[in-house]
């Protein structure tokens with residue numbers, strides 16, 4: 053990596069020295085006086101790392117606003133050159149102090165000391181600048197060699213001051229643009245068109261039945277919704293069933309799944325009770341959470357569906373935490389974080405990847421990539437590709453385009469889960485299609501954020517639409533199951549006043 057550097061003007065170089073001296077000497081002063089207990093705030097010094105912010109703040113566009121972290125002395129001084137403000141703030145006093153004790157905290161004392169060593173206006177010649185550099189070098193040496201009040205000093209930066217500033221030749225140091233040496237372990241591309249054998253008819257029928265159950269459950273919800281018996285908003289996953297079914301079938305029964313508000317499919321595919329699900333949607337006592345959680349917060353811990361949440365991305369770190377627990381206990385179980393493509397824009401997704409990669413916890417990240425977040429398409433939201441992004445954390449990833457293909461998803465999950473069980477987190481992105489609107493039972497093509505053609509193209513590959521012979525064979529049995537669950541919900545009592553405050557936080 054290389055970049056072209058403008059030669060530094062003499063004036064800019066001088067200003068850099070000045071600001072650097074100011075920042076370094078200020079903090080040394082604070083440090084030397086620490087035993088006097090003058091400072092009233094926690095102190096985050098930046099000794100030996102002043103260069104970056106001093107360099108930025110001394111840039112010609114100095115009038116630009118600067119937002120800094122709590123480690124802000126150097127940036128503040130470089131921007132303002134106002135030691136009074138810094139010391140008044142740190143010492144909790146104003147410059148018009150009166151008592152003897154407060155006089156000792158007077159920033160003037162520092163200014164006098166600084167002016168003595170580096171009188172302002174005397175850094176304007178190369179000789180004075182060289183003297184400043186010498187001072188900085190010795191200051192750094194003192195940081196390395198000297199034990200200040202018995203405390204550990206910050207490590208010096210890899211480059212010494214003279215290599216950065218000392219030659220007066222306007223050259224910046226080499227190596228400033230070094231890049232992380234961390235390389236991804238591997239990134240696997242989707243196998244082109246690979247399928248499990250269609251001879252494995254039994255597996256296909258099992259997956260198909262569960263997928264059709266999910267589809268028909270949600271179609272029943274659409275019928276019931278106008279009656280207002282369902283007390284909760286519903287995020288339907290019609291079109292996405294293959295993801296839930298393929299993933300859950302590729303897991304072991306005691307693996308845990310953490311899901312989202314669009315999780316009827318995962319709840320059912322993991323084996324949650326249909327009766328308790330409908331009762332939950334109805335807000336009845338027989339529901340999975342006594343009718344208080346609704347569609348967006350389904351859970352069935354008895355079968356490993358640990359929870360789902362309306363707060364986008366919030367269950368991802370829960371999965372990572374569960375995986376850490378498995379690792380610590382030496383269990384061979386894995387945790388699965390299921391989330392949408394929009395959830396990857398949340399900071400917690402990135403934190404979770406980082407933690408999982410560092411700790412090597414057995415977590416499988418499954419992205420249900422319908423390309424949509426409410427009414428916006430991914431192309432206007434994301435500048436990254438998920439598997440590549442995961443690779444930057446050292447996590448292997450795979451993007452599976454055939455999100456209608458339950459067998460392909462199952463196989464991909466089995467392969468990914470094997471790696472995860474061996475202690476490598478994995479990101480599995482499965483492309484899919486949401487047929488209905490974001491929330492509710494209708495369609496939303498009138499918002500023009502996606503096209504009906506794209507959804508129709510997906511439907512032409514959807515086995516639950518294409519394979520009508522198999523639909524006809526299993527549908528009656530599934531419908532009986534659903535009607536029994538609806539009847540259970542209707543018969544279940546509503547929670548009374550006595551339960552108003554139970555099972556809630």
Ligand SMILES: Cc1ncc(C[n+]2csc(CCOP(=O)(O)OP(=O)(O)O)c2C)c(N)n1
Nearest residue numbers: 314362363364392393394395422424425426
């Ligand atoms: C933390 C948070 N931010 C914003 C929202 C509002 N919100 C609800 S769903 C959603 C889109 C999420 O898209 P995605 O993760 O792709 O899931 P999908 O709905 O496509 O399944 C947003 C932004 C929220 N519920 N929580």
Ligand SMILES: [Mg+2]
Nearest residue numbers: 392393394424
């Ligand atoms: Mg989405």
